[in-house]
Amino acid sequence: MNSPATQFKHDAVRLTADRRHRQIINTALDKYAVKRDEKKGLFQDWLGARQLAAETKWEAVNHLDRYLDQFVRGLEARGAKVHWASTGEQARDLILGILKARNARTVVKSKAMTAEEIHLNQALEKAGHTVVESDLGEFIVQLRGEPPYHIVFPAMHLTRSEIQETFQQKLGDAPSDNPEELTMVARRVLRQKYLQADAGITGANFAVADLGLISLTENEGNARLTAALPRTMITLLGIEKVVPRLEDLALFLPMLATVGAGQLISGYNTLYGGPRQPGEPDGPEEFHVVLLDNHRTALLADAEQRDTLHCIRCGACLNVCPIYRNIGGHSYGTTYCGPIGAVITPNLRGLQDWKHLSYSSSLCGACTEACPVGINLHHHLLQNRRNASRQKPSWWQKLAFQAFAPMANCRVLWSLVTKVGRAGQKLHPLVLGTRLDPAYAWTQTRDLPPIAKTSFKEWWRHRL
Amino acid sequence: MSERDSIFARVREALTVTAPFPGLPHDATRPPRELPTAADHRRVLPAVGASLAERVALFAKNAAELRADFKVVADGDELATELRRLRDAEGWTRLASHRGSLTDSACATLGLPVLLTDGGYDKHELETCPVGITECDALVAQTGSVVVTSRTAGGRALSVLPPHHVALARRDQLVADLPEALARLRARYGADFPSMISFITGPSRTGDIERILVLGAHGPKKLTIFLA
């Protein structure tokens, strides 16, 4: 069993060599970029919107106790049952308990990254429940036994013929590889599931504190159906999802859709505040909301990294990240991929085991530029590197940097380095491209320029 | 100590240290102003014209891009004519709806067997209806959205289960933008909110297969909106 870092390197090497895979991802993301820029252009002041969004999330997260309390009161007043889970295991047990109490066997689910995070499906299936993912992308990867590839587009990495093959194998029904026909196959299959399911499980995009409502964003309508037909509804969300007021959605819903999918607003944005109310003709008899901590309070306690909790899970940072675009979502080996994943995973799952995600970045800053709530993502990567090195320094790297300081600071030593380097380069061809080559990491794929016959400092000194 | 108490304890402990406020120098920790107002939102969000005509035009433009059918009708008679035309074009033999002033007239004019959801209904029966006709709370010009609630649009499933959703709106229900729509919801429902409120923007859609747009993924494939 490889360590996460070793597995990551292995997968990254394999996927960067897979040009077809890179082509698919880049084509998808290029199409998205056109639409995103078009919708951003509709805003009168995108940067202004970003500032307002950042301030709103700052207020919510920095007064989280007040807003969480308000949120829960509103929900409970309408008859919703609220549960608290400090860990993923507790959340799984709570949900299993609710399903048991409600005699619920079959479950239909809409997309929820938080459920991925706690590996909910496996736990439910192990306990004998049937779980069907209703979001088309999630449905497809579930059939293939794969994790989602992207926060917003779970099946981004697949071609239509791969999907046709999957449907043929697992459903026995795939007339062609035409996307519309394939979608209709899924629609037919899933329709019955909505009607028959005992329980529906959803995630949530926002928790509206002042009125006690959850806000759920989607395009397909599968979450609407998941929340409409089964007699029990369960919503799982992280405690950081709060926004202070209903009015704040006027900003967040269009911003989420614009950078998340290149739409001005998503197809269905729905507020849920309780189970079926008196006088309503349908809706779940019981509505359970499970609030999850799972190390979020640890992120909260780190004032430097607290703004990572402002994340609205839009995927904008993934879409612009040159690393993500070349290695894809599965390489990260963890629920949250891309820049936000690289930032929070070491803090959620262990700094030393997962710091490689924070190191595998050129720190280009495109993520920070793209983030609609202004999280300083690439600076957080630097902070993670600093924290990891402080906690467990690598002795040889520390030594190398310590040795470098006097060389860089002292004229005589630097002069020596220059001359030794020049001489060393003359011998370099002997080991070039072999494993003995000290610069192998570079020379494996790139040529190295020669050290100049006269360095700048040497030229300058002669001039004076 | 309950889980709730221990989570709150951790939250409070964490918040004893303040975090820097966004967009200001590194050491600033106090917000310089209150939360954004609707005016603040309006300054940054896409612009919406002030007149009814501009708003209708903007809604129409958005609806067209979203592949929703949008028709402005002069009065009840024209609405009735259009509904019958739609019934014949689509070949409906039955429909689902709910009680309401606009929907009562619509059902009467269409003269088809109706499944009314009020008071409860059989979901398998709803599933066989080719069309669901509902009223709505608002149309939003800025985005091309239809706002429905579980209290005023016949429940949660009526506007999403049948493959064709027809939404009936009155002139005075067309609002400019999201801030206005949300303000109206708060004003109308106060502390007694319906259990579901949905902003529907276009028919159901997905791009999950090679980023190709397909309509009718799970929700309605067709959305027809009448402004009367």
Next chain:
Amino acid sequence: MTVTLFIPCFVDLFYPQVGMAMVRILEKLGHRVVCPDAPACCGQPAFNTGYWDESRDVAVRVLEQFRDAEVVVIASGSCGAMVKMFYPELFAGTPQEGLARQVSAKCFEFAQFLVDQLGVTDLGAQFPHKVTYHDGCHSLREMDIHEAPRKLLQRIQGLELVEMSQTICCGFGGTFSAKFPMISTAMGEVKCDLAAQTGVEYIVSSDSSCLMHIQGLIDRRKGRLKTIHLAEVLAMTAVR
């Protein structure tokens, strides 16, 4: 004025001609140029790797050397960003914090200095070739430099500027290029392809480290594109 030049390690060793071009240009504009003997490094490698104490050991010498400078011009966007944007964070809470802010305030990247500080865009240069401009990420996003190099390129006689269709990281990223060579290479290939699509002869940049990586890839693939630093182009006064 007296301009103090900071020539970072790889410019000193691999691309001294960049520094020489900068000296010629600044002297031609009538300024006195000085260059301290040491230091050779801004401390970014240690900083980026997470060894901030070791980075400070190098950076503190930089601060001392530039304490009394009138103005500091740095021959690289990424080192420029280190001094200008990151030194205040690196030295926060230490006795040198004030000095770090002071040095940061008087430190500029070369194109930024010419255009924004001196108000100069026309240096009488000639370079009759088709070129594209690569924005180093630190220059672009940390130091907010985008217009300055383009204003300079526009005034060069005979030069035709063609922009690449996407702005994206070249994949150098300092130690990243050696720690994750395959990802770095894949990113560089994307950059080379974007440049090749423009049909230009030269890729110009203010960042020698980016150019070292890009040229290294081009040469390995036996490509025909050439890379050149902005300062070298600006110093061209004869037809090449």
